[in-house]
Amino acid sequence: MRTIIHKAESRGHANHGWLNSYHSFSFANYYDPERMNFGALRVLNDDTVSEGRGFGTHPHKNMEIISIPLEGDLKHMDNMGNSTIIKEGDIQVMSAGTGVEHSEYNKNKDTQVKFLQIWIFPDKKNVTPRYDQISIEDIKIKNKLYQILSPNPDDQGVWVHQNAWFHLGDFEEGSSDTYSFKSEGNGAYVFVLDGELNINETELNKRDGLGIWETDSFVIEAKTVSKFLVIEVPMEF
Known part of the structure; x- marks a missing residue:
């Protein structure tokens, strides 16, 4: 097993006043040649x-672009004719393919909106642009990892043009689960939304990230009440 840890405070940071953004990987004015991507995972912005x-x-x-709202309401509009609101409990995916234009705004005038913006390199280029969003409230499971994204349009959650899977965890203190890789040669990037985790004796806190590869599985243990995201992607693509 190989691992790489990215502590929360080591991320790139840009505060534009209206936008406060933390970058797990190089983005915009934040550039670190050692943190360009994790396999097919190119961007993870908080x-x-x-x-x-x-x-x-x-x-x-x-690019495969995934948005996961954590708080508030985000209004999306694009040149495919979509005008939608995504909120906590939703996941949105957009396959940019041959090209798409969109905007994203905080719908509310009295509260902030917080969301994860994730970019995945696709396994095929110049596909027809596509948009989808779903509520994941009805597939949520306490103390077990549950899938919210896969490569299969008929599977649970949304889908992308890549051999990738996303799982969320909402664990109580002391709960644990084993993550088994879905595809040989893939790696997983675990991103802690809240709480404290222990993965193979590595302690992770809020907004820490841990990349894991060259193994078949790993155990995630919640040291406190914790929420986290597991992003499985090809390491070679």
Whole structure:
């Protein structure tokens, strides 16, 4: 087993006033040649957007873009004709493919919105752009990992053009579960949303990230009440 740890305080940081963003990997003005990606995982941004503010219309191409709201309501609009609201308990996916333009705004004038913005390199380029979002409230399981994303359109959660799986964990203190890799040659990036975890004697705190590869499985133990995300992606792509 090989691992790499990214402590919360080691992330890139940009505070634009209306946007307070932490970057687990190189992004915009934050550049670290040692932290360009973890396998096919290219971007993991932890964003807080001020009341009524947001990202104006901008383009993407040939990237799988996943948004996971943690707090508040995020309004999405794109040139595919989608105009939606995503909130805590939802997951949104957009296959940029041949090219898409979209905007994202905090819908509310009195509360912040917090969300994870995740980019995955696709396994095929120039696909037809696609948008989807679902509520994951009805698939949530306490003290067990539950799947929210996969490569299979018929599987639980949303899907992407990549051999990748996302699982969420909402654990009580002392709870544990084993994560078994879905595909040989993949790695997993565990990102702690809240609480404290122990993974193979490595202690992780809020907003820490741990990459794990060259193993078949690993055990995640919650030292406190904890929420976390497991992102499985190909290490070679």
